[in-house]
Amino acid sequence: MKSISSVVIIATLLFFMEMAMAPVITAFYSVFEDKLKKMKQDIKQELDRPVSDRRKAWLKDQLKEAKSMRDHLKMMKKEMRTEVCPHCGKSID
Helix, strand or coil, X not given: XXXXXXXXXXXXXXXXXXXXXXXXXXXXXXXXXXXXXXXXXHHHHHHHCCHHXXXXXXXXHHHHHHHHHHHHHXXXXXXXXXXXXCCCCXXXX
């Protein structure tokens, strides 16, 4: 088993920290939301097929992308909230 050098680990952590701190652009929220709805419909159609006829690799990739899109939409929605409680900082819906 190969050991991962500490330099690689530190570089990876810094990369993900920069991604987490990057501002989220919320202008395309509705576009991503529509894409997620379509992906869910496609996944449902694929799951309605018999197990022997399913495209397992395609389904796995689509589920992974849908989960990623869902998480991204949650982050975008959180950034779009403008009204927050001055005491606790939670959003007021």
